[in-house]
Amino acid sequence: MLVAIALAACGADAHADALDGVLEVRSAYVSVEGGVFLLHARIEYPVNPGIRDALHDGVTLTVELDTRIERERRFWFNADVVELTLRRELDYHAVSDRYLVRDVRSGTQKSFATLEEALTDLGTVEDWPVLVEPQLSAGHYRISVRAGVRRGRLPASLRALMFWTDDWRRVSEWYTWSLPG
Numbered sequence: 001m002l003v004a005i006a007l008a009a010c011g012a013d014a015h016a017d018a019l020d021g022v023l024e025v026r027s028a029y030v031s032v033e034g035g036v037f038l039l040h041a042r043i044e045y046p047v048n049p050g051i052r053d054a055l056h057d058g059v060t061l062t063v064e065l066d067t068r069i070e071r072e073r074r075f076w077f078n079a080d081v082v083e084l085t086l087r088r089e090l091d092y093h094a095v096s097d098r099y100l101v102r103d104v105r106s107g108t109q110k111s112f113a114t115l116e117e118a119l120t121d122l123g124t125v126e127d128w129p130v131l132v133e134p135q136l137s138a139g140h141y142r143i144s145v146r147a148g149v150r151r152g153r154l155p156a157s158l159r160a161l162m163f164w165t166d167d168w169r170r171v172s173e174w175y176t177w178s179l180p181g
Helices: 002-010 012-018 049-056 115-122
Strands: 024-033 036-044 061-071 079-093 098-103 109-112 124-132 141-151 169-171 175-178
Touching (some): 024 141, 024 175, 036 141, 109 115
Antiparallel strands (some): 098 109
């Protein structure tokens, strides 16, 4: 099975199959509390036998939410104000038969009985601070978010087989709206 995954990760058709399924930002908005802009989002991540098998074989998936805030300009390119990435990892723990979701920055970890529960948690972003009012001046601002999933850490047995490829990655379209002003 490990060799099949290693070989599948190299081919373009197998690459598409491994991350096949819906990857989409379903909804997103910001709320402002005490001068801090908090992001709320719902993302749907792909779930299929290829992802489940890869996790069971020891592959870690890294799930990212890229956020970009720009000041709109009329006669020139938009100005970047903030670019942030929320990065989390998904692992399968064989001994406990549980899926683990870990926030890379804070180190907090949650445990789930099913892959679907873990992906639902990964797809729920609540109260993530992305901006503070002093970073804004007069004008119109636009916020964009996009979700991504990629292969993270590999077990030692697969690292030797897959040293030549790092292309197991997929991103959604940007979801964009205007910031409340």
